[in-house]
Amino acid sequence: MAVFALIATLLTLATLGVVLWPLLRESRGLAVGCVLALGLAVLALYRVVGTPAGIGVAASPAAQPPISLEAAVAQLRAELESNPRQPQGWQLLGKSLAAMGDFPGARDAFAKALALSPDDPDFLVEAAQARLYAAKDRKLDAEAVSQLQRALSLQPDHQRGRWLLGMSQRQEGQAAEAAATWEPLLSKVDPATAASLRVQINAARRDGGLPELAEPAAPAAGHSLAVRVSLDPVFAARARLRGDASVFVIARRPGGPPMPIAVQKHALQDLPLAVTLSDQDSPMPTQRLSELQEVEVFARISDSGNAIRQEGDLDSAALLVKLPASGPVELILGQPQD
Numbered sequence: 422m423a424v425f426a427l428i429a430t431l432l433t434l435a436t437l438g439v440v441l442w443p444l445l446r447e448s449r450g451l452a453v454g455c456v457l458a459l460g461l462a463v464l465a466l467y468r469v470v471g472t473p474a475g476i477g478v479a480a481s482p483a484a485q486p487p488i489s490l491e492a493a494v495a496q497l498r499a500e501l502e503s504n505p506r507q508p509q510g511w512q513l514l515g516k517s518l519a520a521m522g523d524f525p526g527a528r529d530a531f532a533k534a535l536a537l538s539p540d541d542p543d544f545l546v547e548a549a550q551a552r553l554y555a556a557k558d559r560k561l562d563a564e565a566v567s568q569l570q571r572a573l574s575l576q577p578d579h580q581r582g583r584w585l586l587g588m589s590q591r592q593e594g595q596a597a598e599a600a601a602t603w604e605p606l607l608s609k610v611d612p613a614t615a616a617s618l619r620v621q622i623n624a625a626r627r628d629g630g631l632p633e634l635a636e637p638a639a640p641a642a643g644h645s646l647a648v649r650v651s652l653d654p655v656f657a658a659r660a661r662l663r664g665d666a667s668v669f670v671i672a673r674r675p676g677g678p679p680m681p682i683a684v685q686k687h688a689l690q691d692l693p694l695a696v697t698l699s700d701q702d703s704p705m706p707t708q709r710l711s712e713l714q715e716v717e718v719f720a721r722i723s724d725s726g727n728a729i730r731q732e733g734d735l736d737s738a739a740l741l742v743k744l745p746a747s748g749p750v751e752l753i754l755g756q757p758q759d
Contacts, residue, residue, distance in 0.1 A: 561592075671683075719737050
């Protein structure tokens with residue numbers, strides 16, 4: 422496996438330099454799809470070349486000479502000559518030749534991969550990009566544009582495909598069309614990339630006689646929820662509570678999983694206490710208090726210090742609260758429940 426790992430590392434790292442650099446220079450976020458494709462390409466190498474013994478090098482580590490990218494590519498070519506119906510193999514060869522600066526060779530390799538998988542959006546985009554790199558004027562020709570259009574008809578949210586097609590339209594003076602091609606990317610990329618892309622889109626819109634896009638609205642202030650927690654005095658007088666027990670104030674989705682949407686932990690001796698739950702108290706960034714219209718709110722005394730309910734824990738009555746709440750929610754621990 423050591424030889425295979427070396428080959429895969431050489432191919433991957435070398436390919437990164439050429440294949441990803443144009444996208445990284447324009448937009449770091451738009452290169453994510455390329456990174457994923459390269460990961461798959463490494464797996465494809467194993468399928469094409471096989472085990473270390475299949476590479477034709479002795480399995481003993483001491484007997485294994487260093488292998489260059491050129492040697493790895495030569496072995497890959499030999500395998501593809503004897504077994505050409507491997508689209509991932511041709512794809513990997515195309516990436517490797519691009520890393521070596523052989524752009525015409527990369528173009529031809531991607532064309533063979535596409536011929537074997539004509540409806541693969543990634544192959545269509547890679548074939549188009551290879552034609553761009555091989556062109557003397559560094560422009561997408563009619564066939565490359567057609568490949569990108571086909572890719573987007575199959576996968577409309579293909580980020581690299583949209584970027585390349587919009588770039589071609591911009592170069593050809595089709596400013597309004599380029600803006601329209603790029604605009605769907607704004608909701609797909611990270612905020613920093615979206616801000617940079619918005620500048621390019623607005624420049625294209627101006628050149629195309631269109632008004633600039635309105636600046637995105639500032640995020641709405643998230644809901645916060647004021648909660649007051651106290652002990653029922655009758656319960657407190659007769660109960661024997663551990664001094665090191667914890668009090669959790671929990672908001673969760675009504676009828677949903679037990680995982681909190683927002684939670685705070687306090688010491689039992691802090692009672693009575695007043696807290697404000699907000700998005701800052703969410704244990705999961707994908708589940709936020711501000712996204713809900715109503716929540717179930719309750720408090721819990723836990724001897725274990727764990728928010729997940731354990732035997733012996735004491736919960737208050739759970740209250741259903743519509744957001745935003747008009748006033749604080751009152752929770753009483755130990756109060757008899759109906």
